[in-house]
Amino acid sequence: xxxxxxxxxxxxxxAVANQGYETPSPIQAQAIPAVLEGRDVMAAAQTGTxxxxxxxxxxxxxxxxxxxxxxxxVRALVxxxxxxxxxxxxxxxxxYSKKLPLSSAVVFGGVKINPQMMRMRxxxxxxxxxxxxxxxxxxxxxxKFNQLEVLVLDEAxxxxxxxxxxxxxxxxxxxxxxxxxxxxxxxxxxxxxxxARELTNNPVEISVTPRNSxxxxxQQWIYPTDKKxxxxxxxxxxxxxKWHQALVFTRTKHGANRLAKYLEERDITAAAIHGNKSQGxxxxxxxxxxxxxxxxxxxxxxxxxxxxxxxxxxVVNFDLPNVAEDYxxxxxxxxxxxxxxxxVSLVCAxxxxxxxxxxxxxxxxxxxxxxxxxxxxxxxxxxxxxxxLKAKKPKKPKKPKxxxxxxxxxxxxKRSDNRSNQPxxxxxxxxxxxxxxxxxxxxxxxGQQRKRSGNGNGxxxxxxxVKPRGQKPNQRGRKPSSKNVNRSKNTAAQAS
Numbered sequence: 001x002x003x004x005x006x007x008x009x010x011x012x013x014x015a016v017a018n019q020g021y022e023t024p025s026p027i028q029a030q031a032i033p034a035v036l037e038g039r040d041v042m043a044a045a046q047t048g049t050x051x052x053x054x055x056x057x058x059x060x061x062x063x064x065x066x067x068x069x070x071x072x073x074v075r076a077l078v079x080x081x082x083x084x085x086x087x088x089x090x091x092x093x094x095x096y097s098k099k100l101p102l103s104s105a106v107v108f109g110g111v112k113i114n115p116q117m118m119r120m121r122x123x124x125x126x127x128x129x130x131x132x133x134x135x136x137x138x139x140x141x142x143x144k145f146n147q148l149e150v151l152v153l154d155e156a157x158x159x160x161x162x163x164x165x166x167x168x169x170x171x172x173x174x175x176x177x178x179x180x181x182x183x184x185x186x187x188x189x190x191x192x193x194x195x196a197r198e199l200t201n202n203p204v205e206i207s208v209t210p211r212n213s214x215x216x217x218x219q220q221w222i223y224p225t226d227k228k229x230x231x232x233x234x235x236x237x238x239x240x241x242k243w244h245q246a247l248v249f250t251r252t253k254h255g256a257n258r259l260a261k262y263l264e265e266r267d268i269t270a271a272a273i274h275g276n277k278s279q280g281x282x283x284x285x286x287x288x289x290x291x292x293x294x295x296x297x298x299x300x301x302x303x304x305x306x307x308x309x310x311x312x313x314x315v316v317n318f319d320l321p322n323v324a325e326d327y328x329x330x331x332x333x334x335x336x337x338x339x340x341x342x343x344v345s346l347v348c349a350x351x352x353x354x355x356x357x358x359x360x361x362x363x364x365x366x367x368x369x370x371x372x373x374x375x376x377x378x379x380x381x382x383x384x385x386x387x388x389l390k391a392k393k394p395k396k397p398k399k400p401k402x403x404x405x406x407x408x409x410x411x412x413x414k415r416s417d418n419r420s421n422q423p424x425x426x427x428x429x430x431x432x433x434x435x436x437x438x439x440x441x442x443x444x445x446x447g448q449q450r451k452r453s454g455n456g457n458g459x460x461x462x463x464x465x466v467k468p469r470g471q472k473p474n475q476r477g478r479k480p481s482s483k484n485v486n487r488s489k490n491t492a493a494q495a496s
Contacts, residue, residue, distance in 0.1 A: 012099075040180060066149070067147070071122065438478055
């Protein structure tokens with residue numbers, strides 16, 4: 001099968017050929033015809049299998065035959081979870097549309113908003129955006145959706161993991177009801193499927209690989225070692241194996257900074273990329289890594305799905321991720337487009353729980369290799385046996401609103417009937433002048449409430465108008481203490 005057989009126009013075919021692609025990947029072969037037909041699509045495939053081109057190429061084909069975009073309008077909207085992924089998708093759109101009369105734009109946070117507002121005055125056939133910055137532009141009336149034809153949620157599961165569900169729903173409420181919806185992701189969780197059921201209309205489901213599986217082109221193994229020895233072990237591997245380009249993942253931002261500094265001190269060019277870095281610094285580090293000016297790029301999981309580098313040979317897990325699914329996305333940065341890649345993990349004894357979760361997820365034990373001089377003092381425990389993954393039980397369908405209301409009314413009536421049938425407490429007549437239960441007010445011998453006399457100022461003090469003989473009011477028979485006498489003498493002395 002060739003790209004020409006999929007129904008793409010000549011300008012797009014030429015742009016694809018210039019990138020060195022001759023035959024479509026499995027995800028592209030199935031997704032492109034469905035998108036060209038105008039169908040809603042749910043597509044799941046491993047990272048690095050060409051999902052971006054799977055929706056970019058057919059969208060450009062459809063938009064090339066439509067009307068000219070107006071000011072501030074958008075014809076196709078692509079939502080991505082990270083800035084790096086937005087920039088990557090924007091580059092692909094610009095590359096494949098070079099010979100088409102179409103315009104594209106990329107907007108994300110971390111940079112000034114005014115240039116993006118100025119850009120959107122011309123409108124954009126394809127707008128690639130992160131949810132937060134898009135809402136900012138919508139609030140400034142810089143983006144409108146009267147001409148919107150296609151919506152794409154790229155890496156939708158990652159957007160939910162990062163807490164974008166509210167922003168996504170706000171954006172969906174502003175879009176026209178009649179549109180084509182495309183969901184592309186490495187994995188489809190149950191939450192994503194629930195969102196897709198609400199969003200799409202009779203979608204075409206495409207899944208070319210098992211869920212949460214790793215590419216066969218990626219060789220994986222681990223080096224057991226102590227936590228304190230990890231930086232030195234990484235340095236040894238880089239120098240002895242002559243790694244000219246490696247993407248290293250750490251768990252924290254501070255850990256990424258420390259590791260990059262450690263490598264720089266040993267004459268290994270390195271840079272860190274994470275959420276605390278400015279967008280300019282992140283873009284510069286990524287560009288220098290792609291061109292080979294720096295050998296090692298140290299990143300947190302924010303970059304796990306936003307870095308697309310041709311022929312990236314090496315991925316290193318300096319720290320294992322807390323979430324097992326992130327391991328799949330990390331090592332998906334290598335072994336892309338059929339190329340061979342290597343994924344190495346440095347694992348200490350404290351990370352056995354994370355290791356077991358990863359091996360259970362990918363349904364295989366990772367090979368262990370010892371390095372002389374770095375054998376751990378605290379031995380890494382043996383992995384747990386692999387158990388078959390259990391299919392999650394489908395959630396029970398929610399009851400219709402009317403049925404739920406009727407059930408609530410029935411429960412309320414039942415409770416009221418039970419209360420009416422129960423005997424009332426203390427319902428019998430009180431004998432004599434016995435006080436009510438819980439009434440602790442003082443009473444006389446005959447049961448009547450005792451009254452307190454007032455002092456004319458609204459204060460209820462007992463016999464407040466009677467002054468004891470030989471004493472001033474409010475002293476109540478107490479003799480003045482020697483301290484008070486001395487204090488009064490001192491006060492008088494100061495006043496004089």
